[in-house]
Amino acid sequence: MRCPLLVLHGAPDQVFLLENAQRLYAATASTDRQMIVWDDGEHCIYNHAHEKNTLVADWFAARLGVAPS
Numbered sequence: 001m002r003c004p005l006l007v008l009h010g011a012p013d014q015v016f017l018l019e020n021a022q023r024l025y026a027a028t029a030s031t032d033r034q035m036i037v038w039d040d041g042e043h044c045i046y047n048h049a050h051e052k053n054t055l056v057a058d059w060f061a062a063r064l065g066v067a068p069s
Helices: 018-026 043-064
Strands: 005-010 033-038
Touching: 005 018, 005 043, 018 033, 033 043
Parallel strands: 005 033
Antiparallel strands: none
16 A cells, blocks of 8 residues: 555554554555554544544645645
8 A cells, every 4th residue: 555544543452453553554655654552542542532533634634735724
């Protein structure tokens, strides 16, 4: 995969293990990639929803050339 990649993960997530997220990130050929891990993040990072959603919105806005609000 060569497209931009943003991987968000909660370290204690037992549904999709951190090791799997790290493997996906490492296997990506993209030069535009970022991985953010919350040490206390639940599955889907529900306990950091506002921070996660803001981060994702800003990430997409930057790639689409839109100024963040």
